[in-house]
Amino acid sequence: MPTGSGASSAYAMDSFDQLILSTIPTTVTGSIPSIPLSVMHCNAAPAPGFRATLPSAKKMLTAARRETPMDQDIGRQNEPIGLAGGHGFGQPTIAKLFFLCLRVGLISFGGGLTGWFYRELVILRGWVSEEDFYSSQAVAQMLPGPNIANLVICLGEQLCGSPGALACCTGIFIGPFFCVIALNFLFERFSGIDAIQVGTSGIAFAAIGLMWVICLRGIRRAMKFPPSLLVVAATAIAVGVFHWPLLPVVLSMGAISVGLAWRRISHEE
Amino acid sequence: MKNNVFLTLISVFVPFSFLSIGGGSSIIPGIQHETVAVQGWLTPQEFVNLFAVARAAPGPGMMLSTLIGWKIAGWLGAVVATLALMGPSALLCYAVVKLTNTHREKKWHRAFREGLAPVGIGLTVAGSIMILQLSGGGIWAAAIAALSTAIMLAYPNVSVLGLLIMAGLVNTAAHMLG
Numbered sequence: 432m433p434t435g436s437g438a439s440s441a442y443a444m445d446s447f448d449q450l451i452l453s454t455i456p457t458t459v460t461g462s463i464p465s466i467p468l469s470v471m472h473c474n475a476a477p478a479p480g481f482r483a484t485l486p487s488a489k490k491m492l493t494a495a496r497r498e499t500p501m502d503q504d505i506g507r508q509n510e511p512i513g514l515a516g517g518h519g520f521g522q523p524t525i526a527k528l529f530f531l532c533l534r535v536g537l538i539s540f541g542g543g544l545t546g547w548f549y550r551e552l553v554i555l556r557g558w559v560s561e562e563d564f565y566s567s568q569a570v571a572q573m574l575p576g577p578n579i580a581n582l583v584i585c586l587g588e589q590l591c592g593s594p595g596a597l598a599c600c601t602g603i604f605i606g607p608f609f610c611v612i613a614l615n616f617l618f619e620r621f622s623g624i625d626a627i628q629v630g631t632s633g634i635a636f637a638a639i640g641l642m643w644v645i646c647l648r649g650i651r652r653a654m655k656f657p658p659s660l661l662v663v664a665a666t667a668i669a670v671g672v673f674h675w676p677l678l679p680v681v682l683s684m685g686a687i688s689v690g691l692a693w694r695r696i697s698h699e700e
Numbered sequence: 701m702k703n704n705v706f707l708t709l710i711s712v713f714v715p716f717s718f719l720s721i722g723g724g725s726s727i728i729p730g731i732q733h734e735t736v737a738v739q740g741w742l743t744p745q746e747f748v749n750l751f752a753v754a755r756a757a758p759g760p761g762m763m764l765s766t767l768i769g770w771k772i773a774g775w776l777g778a779v780v781a782t783l784a785l786m787g788p789s790a791l792l793c794y795a796v797v798k799l800t801n802t803h804r805e806k807k808w809h810r811a812f813r814e815g816l817a818p819v820g821i822g823l824t825v826a827g828s829i830m831i832l833q834l835s836g837g838g839i840w841a842a843a844i845a846a847l848s849t850a851i852m853l854a855y856p857n858v859s860v861l862g863l864l865i866m867a868g869l870v871n872t873a874a875h876m877l878g
Binding site for chain 2: 545570593629631695
């Protein structure tokens with residue numbers, strides 16, 4: 432993991448950054464009323480470089496801007512385990528979330544949407560911890576509505592608050608909205624072309640693989656606390672094999688699992 | 701009269717929004733009954749076609765409501781039907797997240813997050829089993845899925861879009877040869 436190697440130099444750069452920053456606020460923050468969306472960080476605790484990325488301070492602060500990824504590495508060390516990388520993606524912003532959701536919404540054929548978001552947010556960007564992702568997923572599936580919409584609302588809220596949730600939710604729907612109408616138009620014109628149908632089902636098969644990546648990583652993680660493996664297995668079998676109704680299964684397994692977690696946490700303390 | 705169409709769309713889809721637990725598939729029979737038998741908007745064949753298109757398109761399968769709205773009342777109908785089915789559940793989810801997130805640091809919230817994680821993993825396993833069954837591809841589908849899983853685990857930076865397109869091409873080629 433590159434995190435460790437980057438950290439020491441990041442601290443050095445960081446103090447340099449602070450030095451520049453200490454001279455900035457009086458000249459900059461007063462003159463600029465609002466922060467443009469595209470550079471707006473939305474984590475609860477903004478990185479030190481945050482206010483410095485205001486437009487009029489651009490020239491002066493190209494150095495500060497360049498090292499924003501390193502600032503994150505410092506923050507990331509305090510995060511829960513499982514944050515793999517995310518270099519070059521920067522901090523989550525409302526615009527980034529919107530375009531990410533728009534892109535995933537547009538290219539996610541065959542129901543592997545959860546897998547896409549796991550990959551983009553947890554593996555590639557490291558914005559969301561594995562545990563937050565899995566628990567958001569349980570909530571998203573338990574509540575009514577498309578799972579993926581609920582999931583991006585949960586994650587968007589965590590990353591960027593209410594505007595984040597709205598941006599994610601809009602982004603995920605706007606692409607499919609036009610796609611589905613366009614596809615219907617094409618379908619009415621050229622219905623019955625076999626190759627297209629076979630091609631899209633092939634895409635759907637591979638998209639199942641995206642879900643399996645989540646499953647495998649989740650199971651590996653659950654192995655740290657063996658009782659939760661039983662919860663994983665029982666939930667999967669009840670819903671996936673026996674097709675028991677989702678709500679009672681989630682409520683009962685959730686109650687057992689939360690109880691186990693409560694006991695474990697109490698034990699640790 | 702036009703206003704009535706939109707009001708009917710809303711009154712049809714809003715209840716389904718709250719009933720769609722576990723995603724869209726649980727409410728498909730209900731939507732079919734409502735739009736085909738009760739409202740008489742669509743013939744059974746038209747409904748099946750719209751359902752197939754909604755599944756083939758990217759995005760959630762519940763975009764079926766968009767197509768129904770579009771079929772009945774054009775662009776505005778599509779917008780109204782989409783919002784009527786997606787909006788209420790989205791607001792409910794937002795309210796739940798908003799109400800619980802302020803307690804993130806508390807012990808019970810941590811227990812909930814850690815406790816619900818294995819349930820979420822189990823549901824994903826279940827979901828992948830159900831999608832595999834729905835896709836009707838059998839062993840062949842599982843083989844393609846397993847191969848792409850292996851590729852993604854071995855090369856985490858592989859282009860997923862490229863991988864999906866490859867799978868589509870492989871499936872088409874296999875279908876033509878077999």
